[in-house]
Amino acid sequence: MSEDQKNNSFILGLIIGSSMATVVTLLLSPRNGSENRQVLKKTAQALPEMAQDLSSSLEVNRHRLSQSALKKWDNTLNRLKVAIAAGIEASQNQSNLDDK
Numbered sequence: 227m228s229e230d231q232k233n234n235s236f237i238l239g240l241i242i243g244s245s246m247a248t249v250v251t252l253l254l255s256p257r258n259g260s261e262n263r264q265v266l267k268k269t270a271q272a273l274p275e276m277a278q279d280l281s282s283s284l285e286v287n288r289h290r291l292s293q294s295a296l297k298k299w300d301n302t303l304n305r306l307k308v309a310i311a312a313g314i315e316a317s318q319n320q321s322n323l324d325d326k
Contacts, residue, residue, distance in 0.1 A: 230291045237283060 248269070252262055 228291075228294075230287050230294065233287055234284075237280065241280070 252266070255262055257265070
């Protein structure tokens, strides 16, 4: 598993775990309904900022992944060019040996 996939899995697990913890906490909370509603209201107000932070993190990870994929593609392309050049040279050398 690549580092970017691990980061994305961690972020997803963090979000799911936080959501589950919030629900369980509300269900088992010793506070009354109006206090819980106030807590929920504050949490709901913070959600857009949290979503923006998550979006920024995902964008950074996407960019990092794109750069990594391009670098790997370039490395593969360079290795392929070297292999083709070696194959052509070997073929020419064999052809020269056969002509003698």
